[in-house]
Amino acid sequence: MKKILEVLRYGANDIRFHTDIDPFKDPNTVHETVVELAIAMMTTLWGGNEQAVLAMIRALSIADLGVSVNRREMVGFLNEASEMLQASLRDARKEFERSGGKVTLFAPGVAPPKSGS
Numbered sequence: 529m530k531k532i533l534e535v536l537r538y539g540a541n542d543i544r545f546h547t548d549i550d551p552f553k554d555p556n557t558v559h560e561t562v563v564e565l566a567i568a569m570m571t572t573l574w575g576g577n578e579q580a581v582l583a584m585i586r587a588l589s590i591a592d593l594g595v596s597v598n599r600r601e602m603v604g605f606l607n608e609a610s611e612m613l614q615a616s617l618r619d620a621r622k623e624f625e626r627s628g629g630k631v632t633l634f635a636p637g638v639a640p641p642k643s644g645s
Contacts, residue, residue: 530548530549531546531547531548531549532547532548532549532561532565533545533546533547534546534547535584535588549561562609562613563613566613566617570617
């Protein structure tokens with residue numbers, strides 16, 4: 529198990545970040561992690577405390593952009609990268625459905641029904 533990101537608040541103005549991942553040793557790990565995170569966010573995260581988790585992810589994103597040297601460039605990069613990921617995930621889902629798979633989409637905050645099967 530690897531810690532992707534741990535953010536701890538020890539007190540006012542004392543927030544610390546920890547990770548077990550070194551993207552400088554393995555640059556591909558960032559791309560792999562993005563894909564794994566997207567899949568988790570589409571599946572296991574929903575139905576739990578996703579609203580609180582997403583609020584904190586967005587808070588981290590806003591803080592990152594707020595201290596960015598070139599915010600517009602960063603927003604453009606995030607827009608392009610997320611658009612490509614969204615297209616790839618959409619294409620993968622369509623291919624899965626074409627091959628006979630069934631995908632059921634649930635909105636955030638809506639848990640899949642519990643079944644006894």
